Amino acid sequence: MTQESVTLIIRHSARPDSVAAYEAILRELTRAASEFPGHQGVDVLRQGDRFTSVLRFASAGQLQDWLDSPQRRELIERAEPLLLDGDNQERHDAHEFWFTPAETGQKPPPRWKQVIVTYLVILPLVMLVPQLWKPLFQVLPWLGGFLLSNVLITLTIVVLVVYLFMPRVTRLFAGWLNAR
Known part of the structure; x- marks a missing residue:
């Protein structure tokens, strides 16, 4: 188990x-x-x-x-x-706590809406974050190796999603997410 x-x-x-x-x-x-x-x-x-x-x-x-x-x-x-x-x-x-409604008794939004909001947050980060790290990887080639660079890029994306973007984006889209 x-x-x-x-x-x-x-x-x-x-x-x-x-x-x-x-x-x-x-x-x-x-x-x-x-x-x-x-x-x-x-x-x-x-x-x-x-x-x-x-x-x-x-x-x-x-x-x-x-x-x-x-x-x-x-x-x-x-x-x-x-x-x-x-x-x-x-x-x-x-x-799924990002998508938990503030009011008790209200249902979470449909999963397809959760997928869309999550995709909208992660897609730009997946395209932007590697580009932001690229200059440092060029200056420090040992940092740009396959494993270490992917660890740094993924960690950056996860931290940005969890602490910065998802709380704000779910508040921004709250009306649409919770519309029935």
């Missing part, structure tokens, strides 16, 4: 007068999560007093161990008085 990684998205809205105190607890939460078996990383996005944490674990069981842990329970109990609307969680066994 193969284990597929699982992603947990946690949204917290801190009370305006409690943002600094919440951030301190959030740092403790991310550090504690990183020490749990199966932890594969966490990204925290902040928009004013709203925080979105994206945690990845190697398996659903390992994620559940973290969620049920006394460490997390104690930290969440400390954080709850600092929050406007509690501990809001979304679990995703697949990696």
Whole structure:
């Protein structure tokens, strides 16, 4: 039986007068999560007093161990008085969280729309990123070898897609993606 990684998205809205105190607890939460078996990383996005944490674990069981842990329970109990609307969680066994609607109960967009948006993001990067690396590969030929150049190009594309373009593009196309 193969284990597929699982992603947990946690949204917290801190009370305006409690943002600094919440951030301190959030740092403790991310550090504690990183020490749990199966932890594969966490990204925290902040928009004013709203925080979105994206945690990845190697398996659903390992994620559940973290969620049920006394460490997390104690930290969440400390954080709850600092929050406007509690501990809001979304679990995703697949990696479709870019396309998860903000409103609860709303269905994700059809896969064909997800494919189009993803294609529109990745296509220009696949054409542009190798050209941007090309001058460096010419100056440092050892960096331009088949394996290393492909690792650098792919890493650049993945980082740009995940951190820069997909969050913005899904917001830009939200009306079309979620139109029924």
